[in-house]
Amino acid sequence: MAIIKVIVAFTGICLAFYFYSGTDVFEDDMLKGKKVIVTGASSGIGEQMAYHVARMGSHVLVTARTVDKLEKVVAQCKQLGAASVHYIAGNMNNMTFAKQVVHEAEKIFGGLDMLILNHIGWTYFNYFDGNVDHIRDLLEINVLSYATMTVAALPMLKKSNGNIVVVSSIAGKVPSPLSVPYSTTKFALDGFFSSLRIEFVQQKIDVSITLCVISYIDTDSAVKSVSGVITQPPAPKKECALEIIKGGALRKREVYYLYRAAKIPLLIRDWAPEFLEYLTLKNYDVKNLPKKE
Numbered sequence: 001m002a003i004i005k006v007i008v009a010f011t012g013i014c015l016a017f018y019f020y021s022g023t024d025v026f027e028d029d030m031l032k033g034k035k036v037i038v039t040g041a042s043s044g045i046g047e048q049m050a051y052h053v054a055r056m057g058s059h060v061l062v063t064a065r066t067v068d069k070l071e072k073v074v075a076q077c078k079q080l081g082a083a084s085v086h087y088i089a090g091n092m093n094n095m096t097f098a099k100q101v102v103h104e105a106e107k108i109f110g111g112l113d114m115l116i117l118n119h120i121g122w123t124y125f126n127y128f129d130g131n132v133d134h135i136r137d138l139l140e141i142n143v144l145s146y147a148t149m150t151v152a153a154l155p156m157l158k159k160s161n162g163n164i165v166v167v168s169s170i171a172g173k174v175p176s177p178l179s180v181p182y183s184t185t186k187f188a189l190d191g192f193f194s195s196l197r198i199e200f201v202q203q204k205i206d207v208s209i210t211l212c213v214i215s216y217i218d219t220d221s222a223v224k225s226v227s228g229v230i231t232q233p234p235a236p237k238k239e240c241a242l243e244i245i246k247g248g249a250l251r252k253r254e255v256y257y258l259y260r261a262a263k264i265p266l267l268i269r270d271w272a273p274e275f276l277e278y279l280t281l282k283n284y285d286v287k288n289l290p291k292k293e
């Protein structure tokens with residue numbers, strides 16, 4: 001009987017290793033000549049992702065609102081060896097603009113291989129203030145523009161058997177305080193894209209969807225928003241951006257780029273929610289929270 005238990009356990013470990021070890025190996029030339037849109041590319045993780053795909057020889061279309069920042073990103077992408085690079089500036093609270101970005105890629109590239117959905121609208125890091133209109137506005141920018149671009153890009157992505165990369169957050173997998181509007185939008189992304197992925201399988205649509213689950217990263221806006229309240233140090237944006245690109249190119253279902261302790265909430269969120277709440281609250285020093293007017 002004992003030998004059977006050992007065999008079953010050993011088999012289980014092998015299967016788990018096979019399914020979760022990720023046997024794929026990323027090569028830079030996977031992105032060479034590929035046609036890529038990066039949203040939210042004027043700063044932060046999006047800017048770094050644009051530089052990575054440029055260095056790998058992609059054709060890149062970057063977008064955000066701020067023209068002078070985009071022009072600097074375009075210049076740096078050229079320096080890094082992009083096959084071609086263009087920008088289009090506009091606000092993702094406008095679904096006509098969201099569609100226009102995809103149509104611009106079609107006009108410039110004649111197709112699309114990778115759609116990297118990364119931008120987010122401004123939000124506060126503090127107790128929920130009861131303003132539901134802000135949640136509605138944030139859903140437009142952080143969710144509906146992603147869905148709008150996905151619908152517009154799908155004909156091209158079907159032709160190329162391409163990838164959709166959705167930059168989300170641990171805030172979209174594990175409940176946490178001080179980011180209620182933001183977390184609402186990130187959980188919505190999981191619902192939309194993880195359900196769409198199943199429909200792609202049902203319809204034999206060979207377009208991959210990679211949902212990226214990220215914890216605290218050292219971008220200017222994040223550090224400015226949370227420093228002093230979040231106790232763990234941020235991770236580097238350049239490395240985070242590369243892991244996202246690799247996951248998309250390897251057609252992973254999900255990419256986890258988390259500081260070590262952040263993996264624990266994912267393991268216990270469904271089995272011990274109260275214990276998770278206790279661990280979560282240990283991560284915050286709310287006495288440094290700016291007082292809301």
Ligand SMILES: NC(=O)C1=CN([C@@H]2O[C@H](COP(=O)(O)OP(=O)(O)OC[C@H]3O[C@@H](n4cnc5c(N)ncnc54)[C@H](OP(=O)(O)O)[C@@H]3O)[C@@H](O)[C@H]2O)C=CC1
Pocket residue numbers: 039040041042043044045046063064065066067069090091092093118119120121122141167168169170214215216217218219220221222
């Ligand atoms: N930094 C972190 O700790 C973490 C970040 N993430 C995720 O990573 C992604 C990028 O975050 P991060 O790099 O920190 O963010 P940044 O604030 O550095 O960048 C946000 C980007 O979105 C653009 N943007 C903002 N508002 C709009 C708008 N209304 N329309 C179009 N573009 C807009 C900004 O450019 P512009 O102002 O010029 O429009 C900028 O390029 C987000 O999806 C975020 O949720 C996930 C976990 C952790």
Ligand SMILES: C[C@H](CCC(=O)NCC(=O)O)[C@H]1CC[C@H]2[C@@H]3C(=O)C[C@@H]4C[C@H](O)CC[C@]4(C)[C@H]3CC[C@]12C
Pocket residue numbers: 120121122123124125169170171172174175176179182214215216217221222223225226230
């Ligand atoms: C508050 C940040 C958004 C700042 C913003 O408005 N940017 C756009 C602009 O300035 O125009 C949040 C962006 C990323 C969040 C962090 C994150 O996603 C990882 C953690 C998730 C956890 O659930 C809460 C803490 C986080 C560090 C979270 C904090 C809020 C952000 C920095």
